[in-house]
Amino acid sequence: MVLEKNIAFPIKPFLQCFNTSVPLSAKQVPDFTVYADQVLGFHAIVLSEVQRFLSRFFSDHYPDLDIEKSGIAFATTGSDGRKEKSPNSKVELQVVFSSSQGAVVDMAALKSKLETAINTRKDLFVPGIDLIDLAKDNVLLYQNKHNLVFPTRVFDSVFIGGSKSVFLDFKKASVDKMQWLFQKKHIKPFNEQFGMACQVLKSEGVQNYRGSDVIHYKMDESGVHLFYSPEGVRQGSAKYGHLRSVQYFVALKMCTLFSQAPSRFALESMPTNIPERLHFLRLNGVLRLGEKECDQIGAAYKAAVRFYHLSEEAYVLSGSKEVILTGKDAEIFKQSTKVIVSFVSSKTEREE
Numbered sequence: 001m002v003l004e005k006n007i008a009f010p011i012k013p014f015l016q017c018f019n020t021s022v023p024l025s026a027k028q029v030p031d032f033t034v035y036a037d038q039v040l041g042f043h044a045i046v047l048s049e050v051q052r053f054l055s056r057f058f059s060d061h062y063p064d065l066d067i068e069k070s071g072i073a074f075a076t077t078g079s080d081g082r083k084e085k086s087p088n089s090k091v092e093l094q095v096v097f098s099s100s101q102g103a104v105v106d107m108a109a110l111k112s113k114l115e116t117a118i119n120t121r122k123d124l125f126v127p128g129i130d131l132i133d134l135a136k137d138n139v140l141l142y143q144n145k146h147n148l149v150f151p152t153r154v155f156d157s158v159f160i161g162g163s164k165s166v167f168l169d170f171k172k173a174s175v176d177k178m179q180w181l182f183q184k185k186h187i188k189p190f191n192e193q194f195g196m197a198c199q200v201l202k203s204e205g206v207q208n209y210r211g212s213d214v215i216h217y218k219m220d221e222s223g224v225h226l227f228y229s230p231e232g233v234r235q236g237s238a239k240y241g242h243l244r245s246v247q248y249f250v251a252l253k254m255c256t257l258f259s260q261a262p263s264r265f266a267l268e269s270m271p272t273n274i275p276e277r278l279h280f281l282r283l284n285g286v287l288r289l290g291e292k293e294c295d296q297i298g299a300a301y302k303a304a305v306r307f308y309h310l311s312e313e314a315y316v317l318s319g320s321k322e323v324i325l326t327g328k329d330a331e332i333f334k335q336s337t338k339v340i341v342s343f344v345s346s347k348t349e350r351e352e
Contacts, residue, residue, distance in 0.1 A: 036084075036302050039309075043083050047160060049124065050076065050091055054161055057117050062105060070104045072097045073167035074160040077130075081156030081272050082247075086309040088316045092126045093118065094157060096170045100135035107131070132170065139173045140181060149190040151181070152251045158272060171267040178259040187255070194248035198344055201241030201337070209233060216241055217333075223326040224333045228311035235321070237311035242304035242337065245344045246297070250277050253286045274301050300339035303332055 054074055058067055075094040079085045095114070097107060111131050118125040130153075132139060142148040154174040159167045181187050200207065205218045212233040218225045226237035234240075254277070258267070271277045275298030281287040282294050289297075307325070314320045325333055 035306055039085065039305070040083055042087055043080065043085050046085060046091065046124075047076070047080070047158075050093075051161055053117075053121060053124065057114065061113050062110075065105065067162050069163065071101055071163055071166055072104070072107075072110075073162045073164070073170060075157045075167060075170070076160055077153050077157040081158045083273050084305045086312055088309075088312050090122075090126045091124055092130065094130045094132060096132045096134065096166055098134040098166065098169070107133075134166070134169055134173055138177060138180075139170060140177050146186075147189050149181070149186060149188075150193075151190065151255055152247060155251055155254060155267070155270070156272060168268055175258050175267050178255060181255060182259055187252075190248070190252070194245065194252065197240060197244035197248055201245045201344070202341055219330075219334065223324045224330045226307060226311040226323045226325065226333075227321055228308075228315045228323070229321045230315075236308065237323070238304040238308040238333075242340050243301070243308060246274060246301050246304075246340060249344045250274060250281065253281050257281065257284060257286050274298070296339055297343050300336040300343075303336040304340065307333055307336075 054067075058065060073096040075096060076091050077094055078092055079089055080091060093114075095111070099107075111129060115127075115129055118129070119127060130143075137144045139154050140149055140151050142150045142153055151174065154171065157167075157170070200216055204216075206213050206215045208214075210233070214233045214235055215227050216235055216237055216239075217227065227235045228237045229235045254270070271280050275294075278287065278289075278294040278298055279291070282289050282291070287294070311323045314323045
């Protein structure tokens with residue numbers, strides 16, 4: 001992704017710098033701290049470019065509008081919110097408002113103009129925007145569809161610009177919906193997504209997904225094979241198993257926390273980074289794990305992020321749908337897999 005011609009790309013291509021000098025411990029997954037710091041640097045540059053884009057957009061189309069007082073909040077979610085963005089993934093823009101407060105601008109017209117504008121920056125944005133009306137939409141649902149319950153979309157959402165108060169109302173609305181989530185099995189679709197992620201994590205090799213054969217990773221004598229393709233029946237190496245299983249498990253724990261004590265916490269002050277969320281949940285008694293155990297799970301998660309980025313990078317640079325890990329890298333993947341499987345499989349987290 002090229003943000004501006006005068007901005008140097010902050011991370012060397014992952015295929016050139018992947019071989020890690022971090023020693024592999026037989027007892028603990030290494031923490032890819034340096035790599036994680038590089039990703040954070042890239043994350044900051046991307047969000048800065050999105051803010052510049054929005055500034056230019058409003059200058060061109062709504063020059064007299066005070067965006068901070070507009071009643072419109074701009075945010076992004078997913079890997080942006082979790083601060084683990086790959087240089088080959090794009091920003092998904094959320095636009096939040098409330099029709100009950102009276103829109104300063106015609107929101108349908110703004111949506112149309114903004115979608116046209118982001119289509120000129122296909123290097124930066126996912127096509128389309130997620131328009132959320134707090135007066136009408138259930139913020140725990142994607143596109144307001146009851147079979148698409150994804151609390152992660154609001155948990156992972158981060159403010160970019162516009163009205164901060166509307167963004168805070170967006171976060172608060174999700175907490176207010178927690179009791180609804182646990183009534184009449186509304187949480188069932190999300191539990192099913194978690195179950196599917198765990199199945200992908202635990203079942204290497206070819207799997208049947210909705211009538212099609214798909215493979216994310218496999219292990220054999222030659223090493224660990226990671227498969228990636230965003231086309232057709234999508235393959236995502238460590239994404240749909242290793243990462244999604246942890247993300248959804250943590251989200252379910254956060255839902256439990258907020259449903260039990262909705263007035264005790266402000267969601268906007270929660271950590272967005274998954275390893276930090278683990279410690280937050282531990283300190284608040286939702287995860288019965290020790291500090292070192294949370295550190296180990298966080299390290300395994302960071303390793304999975306790096307492996308996913310590696311396979312995505314290989315596909316983007318060369319069209320390769322397969323990366324083979326050998327030596328220490330293969331051992332790190334295997335150890336990370338064991339740690340994550342143990343974590344998401346535990347019915348009751350053990351006390352330290």
